Amino acid sequence: MYIKKKSLMTLSILIVLFIVIATVLANSIKIDSVKAVSDASINISLFSARFFNININGIINEESLIRYKILQFSKDELTSPVEITYNNNSYLLTFDEEGISFFTIEGTKVNSVEFEEGRIISSCISDLDNDKNSKLVLLTSKKNREYADEMIVYNFIENVQSKENISLEEVYRFACEDLNPWKVQTCDVDGDGKLEISLGVYKTAPFHPEMAKRPFIYDWHKGGIAPKWRGSRLSRPFEDYIFADIDFSQSDELISIEYLSDGNKALASYKWKGFGFERNAESESFTDIKELRKGCWIEGQGYEIEAFVKAEKNYKWETFVLKDGELKVKKD
Known part of the structure; x- marks a missing residue:
């Protein structure tokens, strides 16, 4: 009887220790973002x-016991998991500097690809051909x-x-070392339904012979x-x-995240005018703005914009909306 009571104790x-440890660990995890996958029939989100000091993807x-x-996971910065679509099947991708890994939508790993081209500088997933199949666009560096x-x-x-086995097939390669590109993304600036590719580059321009970031x-x-457009720069230097x-x-x-003359930063919005971009809105001034990302889609309004700003002493994510010709912080 004594042995049984001791075992129960x-x-x-x-059990108590497990609950305490689990609670401490849960409170130590800071979730930066959560995004639901496109298939509404399954209750799965990417986070x-x-x-x-460990980054986790x-x-x-919601339907699993685990x-x-x-x-x-890594001590280094990680790119968020990305959902892709091919032949009406969905997969997940994760990136590191040397390659990518493929997972089923439920998180089972099915393949990984290492790139002989070198380190991945930037990447984006987009349906460039409007055929409902995703494409992968990479910027890579062989020389570190x-x-x-x-x-x-x-x-x-x-x-x-x-x-459940998916891989890659190269369709185009563009040598761009002279442009010093640091970012790639896709967009539709003229609203014709066809996507363009934007490279963020660091170089001089004929009418601005200084090294600077340019879109x-x-x-x-x-x-x-x-x-389509290789203009000299935006209205102000941007980050x-x-x-x-x-x-x-x-x-x-x-x-864009732009530098003001007093050293502070602000968000600015530019609209395509057929021959270039024209600034149409900006935000108030902040001590610093570190990150920028697309927020939620609001029907009848457009996308919200999220930025990691330092207003006084601390950084926090703020949501911005276009209102009365200004990028304003959204009030709760």
Whole structure:
């Protein structure tokens, strides 16, 4: 009897310790973002989080006994998991500097690809051909540089024997070392329903012979790219930029983090005018703005914009909306 009571007491202590440890660990995990997958028939979301100084990517499956599943973790910065579509099948991708890994939508790993081209500088997933199949666009560096040497466009291909084995097929390669590109993304700046490719480059320009960040725009054709706009710069020096339809116009605005003359930063929005970009809105001034991302889609309004800003002493994510010609912080 004594031995049985002692065993029960030990078990109770272990259970209490487990609950305490689980609670401490849960409170130490800071979730940065959660995004539901496109298939509404399954209750799965992608998440990015931090646990002390460890970055984590994974999935949240509300229908599984193990609700959280980690796909990737590192002390280094991680790119959020990305959903792709091919032949009406959905997969998940995770990136590191040397390659990508493929997972089923439930988080089972099915393949990984290492790139001989070198380190991945930037990437984006987009349906460039409007055929409901995703493409992968990469900037890579063979020389371990800060900037890329090449831009490569890949198709996704499935193994005909196994629908759960997917890989890559190169369709286009562009040597761009002279541009010093540091970011790639896609957009539709003129609202014609066809996506363009934008490269963030660091170089001089004929009318501004100083090294600076500049957003270049290229039209995409199945055989390659053609320059659409390679203007000298924006209204002010900028740190980063994204594209989003923030005014429900069916075309994407360019939203940038810009430096002000007093050293502070502000968000600015630019609209395509057929021959270039014209600034149409900006935010109030902040001590600093570190990150920028596309937020939620609001019907009749367009996308919200989220920025990691420092207003007084601390950084926090703020949501911005276009209102009365200004990018204003959304009030709860």
